Amino acid sequence: MTAHSPDPIVCRPACADDVADVVRAARSKGQALEVAGNGTRRGLGNPVAAAVRLELGGLGHVHFYEPDDLVIRVDAGVPLAEVERMLAGRGQYLPFEPPCHAALYGGAPARATIGGAIATGLSGPRRFQVGAARDFVLGVDGVNGQGEAFSAGGRTMKNVTGYDLSKLLCGSFGTMAVLTSLTLKVLPAPETERTMLFPSAGLAQDIAALAAILSRPLAVTGAAVVPEGEGMTMAVRLEGSAPGVAEHAGRLDGAGLPAGRVLAAAESRAFWSRVRELDVLGAGTDDLLWRIHVPATGAAGLAAALRRVGLVSSLMLDWGGALMFCAMPAAVSGGLDGAVPHLRALAANAGGRAILLRAPDPIRAAHGAFPAQAPGVRALAARTRRVFDPAGILNPGRTDFLEAAC
Amino acid sequence: MRMPDPDQGIIARRGELAARLRAIVGAQWVLDDEAERRPYRCDGITAYQATPLLVVLPASTAEIQAVLAVCREQGVKIVPRGSGTSLSGGALPLEDGVLLVTSRLCAIVAMDVENRVARVQCGVPNIRISEAARPLGLCYMPDPSSQMISTIGGNVAENSGGVHCLKYGMTSNHVVGLEAVLMSGEVIRLGGGFQGAADGELDLIGLLTGSEGLLAVVTEITVRLVPLPEAARVMSMGFASVEDACRCVGAIIGAGIIPAGLEFMDRKVLNAVASLLREEHDPRTAALLLCELDGTAAEIDALIERVRGLAEQAGAIDIRASRTEEERERIWRSRKLAFSAIGKMCKDYYCTDGTIPRNRLPDILDRMAELSRTYGLDYANCFHAGDGNLHPIIMYDAARPGDLDKAEAFGADVLRACVDMGGVLSGEHGVGVEKRDLMTHQFAPADLRQQQVLKCAFDPEELLNPGKVFPSPCRCAEFGRMHVRGGEMRFPDIPRF
Ligand SMILES: Cc1cc2nc3c(=O)[nH]c(=O)nc-3n(C[C@H](O)[C@H](O)[C@H](O)COP(=O)(O)OP(=O)(O)OC[C@H]3O[C@@H](n4cnc5c(N)ncnc54)[C@H](O)[C@@H]3O)c2cc1C
Numbered sequence: 001m002t003a004h005s006p007d008p009i010v011c012r013p014a015c016a017d018d019v020a021d022v023v024r025a026a027r028s029k030g031q032a033l034e035v036a037g038n039g040t041r042r043g044l045g046n047p048v049a050a051a052v053r054l055e056l057g058g059l060g061h062v063h064f065y066e067p068d069d070l071v072i073r074v075d076a077g078v079p080l081a082e083v084e085r086m087l088a089g090r091g092q093y094l095p096f097e098p099p100c101h102a103a104l105y106g107g108a109p110a111r112a113t114i115g116g117a118i119a120t121g122l123s124g125p126r127r128f129q130v131g132a133a134r135d136f137v138l139g140v141d142g143v144n145g146q147g148e149a150f151s152a153g154g155r156t157m158k159n160v161t162g163y164d165l166s167k168l169l170c171g172s173f174g175t176m177a178v179l180t181s182l183t184l185k186v187l188p189a190p191e192t193e194r195t196m197l198f199p200s201a202g203l204a205q206d207i208a209a210l211a212a213i214l215s216r217p218l219a220v221t222g223a224a225v226v227p228e229g230e231g232m233t234m235a236v237r238l239e240g241s242a243p244g245v246a247e248h249a250g251r252l253d254g255a256g257l258p259a260g261r262v263l264a265a266a267e268s269r270a271f272w273s274r275v276r277e278l279d280v281l282g283a284g285t286d287d288l289l290w291r292i293h294v295p296a297t298g299a300a301g302l303a304a305a306l307r308r309v310g311l312v313s314s315l316m317l318d319w320g321g322a323l324m325f326c327a328m329p330a331a332v333s334g335g336l337d338g339a340v341p342h343l344r345a346l347a348a349n350a351g352g353r354a355i356l357l358r359a360p361d362p363i364r365a366a367h368g369a370f371p372a373q374a375p376g377v378r379a380l381a382a383r384t385r386r387v388f389d390p391a392g393i394l395n396p397g398r399t400d401f402l403e404a405a406c
Numbered sequence: 407m408r409m410p411d412p413d414q415g416i417i418a419r420r421g422e423l424a425a426r427l428r429a430i431v432g433a434q435w436v437l438d439d440e441a442e443r444r445p446y447r448c449d450g451i452t453a454y455q456a457t458p459l460l461v462v463l464p465a466s467t468a469e470i471q472a473v474l475a476v477c478r479e480q481g482v483k484i485v486p487r488g489s490g491t492s493l494s495g496g497a498l499p500l501e502d503g504v505l506l507v508t509s510r511l512c513a514i515v516a517m518d519v520e521n522r523v524a525r526v527q528c529g530v531p532n533i534r535i536s537e538a539a540r541p542l543g544l545c546y547m548p549d550p551s552s553q554m555i556s557t558i559g560g561n562v563a564e565n566s567g568g569v570h571c572l573k574y575g576m577t578s579n580h581v582v583g584l585e586a587v588l589m590s591g592e593v594i595r596l597g598g599g600f601q602g603a604a605d606g607e608l609d610l611i612g613l614l615t616g617s618e619g620l621l622a623v624v625t626e627i628t629v630r631l632v633p634l635p636e637a638a639r640v641m642s643m644g645f646a647s648v649e650d651a652c653r654c655v656g657a658i659i660g661a662g663i664i665p666a667g668l669e670f671m672d673r674k675v676l677n678a679v680a681s682l683l684r685e686e687h688d689p690r691t692a693a694l695l696l697c698e699l700d701g702t703a704a705e706i707d708a709l710i711e712r713v714r715g716l717a718e719q720a721g722a723i724d725i726r727a728s729r730t731e732e733e734r735e736r737i738w739r740s741r742k743l744a745f746s747a748i749g750k751m752c753k754d755y756y757c758t759d760g761t762i763p764r765n766r767l768p769d770i771l772d773r774m775a776e777l778s779r780t781y782g783l784d785y786a787n788c789f790h791a792g793d794g795n796l797h798p799i800i801m802y803d804a805a806r807p808g809d810l811d812k813a814e815a816f817g818a819d820v821l822r823a824c825v826d827m828g829g830v831l832s833g834e835h836g837v838g839v840e841k842r843d844l845m846t847h848q849f850a851p852a853d854l855r856q857q858q859v860l861k862c863a864f865d866p867e868e869l870l871n872p873g874k875v876f877p878s879p880c881r882c883a884e885f886g887r888m889h890v891r892g893g894e895m896r897f898p899d900i901p902r903f
Contacts, residue, residue: 069765127602158830160833160834163616214633215519257531
């Protein structure tokens with residue numbers, strides 16, 4: 001689905017100094033670079049036309065992990081799964097629950113890198129309560145589009161010394177700098193978790209029920225509505241100490257909801273992994289996938305509109321309704337060239353922004369993986385990118401929002 | 407600390423500029439009289455002072471746009487100011503610059519319960535957001551000690567923290583939308599009215615938060631509200647040595663407990679506070695930790711027992727836990743009064759903001775004691791121990807010649823030591839002018855340049871809050887020229903790969 005042609009030359013340096021050499025060489029030749037980790041999620045963002053692919057997967061050093069200080073520094077090429085394994089060994093975790101998504105693009109999940117997770121800035125179900133990827137990046141090392149290596153941020157929990165480049169680079173899709181190492185804040189993993197499943201009462205009612213739950217001091221770290229069989233299920237995850245979770249669960253029972261089904265820790269973990277990786281969507285391998293950021297108050301209306309016009313074959317909500325994923329059949333009636341902008345317009349009407357998480361290259365190339373931004377913001381983003389990468393050689397076109405107005 | 411020499415040509419045009427700005431904001435909202443301008447001479451650092459060229463108090467985003475456009479056209483610098491509580495000199499005026507005060511933009515635009523966000527104008531004092539959210543059962547978490555006065559715009563500009571940021575994060579973790587005016591007069595709107603509104607876009611919100619008024623004037627902010635914690639209790643734990651207290655901090659975090667707050671006060675602070683509160687501590691107490699735990703009653707009880715065990719292991723000689731809200735407030739009062747209590751003990755004090763990896767706490771405290779002897783100045787310690795954010799309070803007497811210089815040098819040495827121990831110059835107060843000249847100690851030239859070039863994307867003429875944060879200007883014009891000539895100039899030999 002994400003064929004790139006012709007195949008680029010792959011350049012896989014083994015240390016940060018070599019990365020800088022590669023970028024400098026490309027810069028001096030005016031040659032574009034596709035920047036990737038192990039290339040498991042190249043279908044995310046717009047297709048990049050570059051003769052050389054710079055892969056960071058060869059940078060595999062763990063600089064330090066200090067559990068007592070809640071901090072880890074790793075090279076960008078260390079697999080995400082390896083980072084998570086290391087943390088789990090000390091009872092810690094990445095709170096933002098990064099989705100891997102490699103399987104969506106036919107990539108091997110075990111090879112997805114931490115650098116890719118930070119460069120794409122994706123955050124999973126827990127994000128709406130504990131923060132996004134950007135909230136856990138304490139520092140980065142990188143190489144800008146001039147081939148100059150630099151460090152930003154630090155390793156302390158608090159740091160307001162100078163501009164927060166770590167946040168700026170998180171989610172910049174390799175368009176400003178090649179990230180070579182990352183310093184991340186980690187936290188103790190909750191002792192246990194439990195999920196309560198309730199039959200959906202209709203999306204509008206579900207979202208209202210979740211809003212009521214989320215306005216109370218409960219240790220809710222997951223609030224989704226997902227397809228199940230012919231219908232939908234509302235899922236609420238509680239995390240914390242065993243007595244805390246039990247107490248909060250008791251309060252949920254008394255929240256006026258119908259009796260729920262309970263998933264104990266292991267089942268709950270498996271369930272949210274399926275939510276995070278969108279398995280619950282039941283999308284076909286050729287379906288387009290959308291990630292839509294929308295106010296929870298607009299989500300039910302948007303879902304109804306999408307279903308009415310037959311643009312999606314299935315959809316789910318996360319973050320209490322502020323995040324919608326949907327599947328659009330490749331053979332959608334009227335054709336993709338009409339359906340893609342149509343869905344975007346409906347999302348915009350609901351106050352949301354629709355990102356094409358997966359679609360054939362020509363569709364993303366034609367319509368952009370990301371929705372258009374206001375011209376002023378778009379121009380500002382382009383100027384921001386240009387001061388890091390004046391010649392525009394790093395992942396050119398990956399994020400159309402950065403490509404305009406240069 | 408030196409600021410660039412003021413431009414006398416601009417100062418000569420004060421009257422003309424005042425007239426232009428009065429046409430925008432109304433006559434009474436431009437202060438040009440010396441007596442009216444004087445109160446704005448400094449922010450929270452009174453040691454640095456300058457009378458602004460003019461003080462302008464606009465009432466809307468549109469007025470700010472127009473003010474910035476006129477200043478840009480006239481080549482006049484702007485210093486944004488909220489309530490002027492900055493502890494790094496970020497709002498220090500310029501004699502040849504307009505001080506743009508945001509206090510009239512003080513409306514709470516919307517409280518949105520369903521999406522759990524508040525949209526407010528930049529001049530709203532921090533506390534008013536939580537006050538407005540409280541009847542809804544919600545609150546705005548970041549709580550700098552200055553929250554009664556400091557504005558949310560200032561909080562965003564400094565990325566302020568507070569006692570609760572150990573568990574709940576700094577200002578930047580709570581901002582979901584921003585409206586800002588660029589020096590060009592252009593208004594930009596980022597993110598929106600719900601969490602995740604800016605996900606998938608270049609994180610310009612993250613960049614503007616903590617940019618200390620150098621990149622844009624932030625006019626409207628949408629923040630995330632969270633449910634008021636159900637209950638909270640605070641523990642007060644006395645230790646016979648500073649080392650024991652530090653060990654306890656490490657033990658609590660190492661055990662996987664993230665308290666809502668974890669604060670450190672040394673004996674000098676306790677004495678100063680005791681004289682105000684008439685509250686006695688065990689005479690053997692060398693350091694006190696305050697540890698707040700929140701959640702449900704049962705969770706808190708369990709955590710208190712765990713923390714008590716860890717504190718005992720670390721050698722605590724006195725452990726108390728609040729049982730009522732009144733007790734909780736009374737225990738916290740000593741922390742909240744700490745700075746004013748010290749202020750009563752000495753003529754002047756200077757408080758800085760370095761941050762270190764938590765496990766280096768004992769080392770930095772040793773170093774401070776050593777520096778205190780070298781400089782012959784007394785100091786006290788009261789800080790956010792949980793996140794390694796130090797606030798050494800250096801006592802001096804401004805009337806004694808050389809004392810201020812010594813205090814500054816002492817503070818600078820502490821900050822350098824923080825950096826040398828793997829830490830940073832500032833945890834929450836910002837760089838401003840105070841730490842500006844130390845930036846080269848933390849950042850290599852390439853690292854600093856990588857930050858500074860952003861100025862070229864936002865304010866290439868460098869009119870917004872110049873002379874702050876960076877020891878030298880960015881010189882965007884030169885940066886542009888360098889890039890026009892391109893990589894060949896810089897890298898004559900192309901490495902082979
Ligand atoms: C007693 C006391 C206790 C304090 N406690 C804490 C604490 O616990 N934690 C903490 O982090 N800080 C603390 N501070 C520091 C200070 O209160 C914060 O930095 C605060 O955020 C400053 O807000 P302000 O409105 O006073 O901003 P100002 O001091 O007026 O300005 C601060 C900076 O922000 C810029 N600025 C202000 N408004 C805008 C705007 N709208 N757009 C762009 N730039 C703007 C200014 O140019 C300046 O650089 C304390 C200060 C005092 C005096």
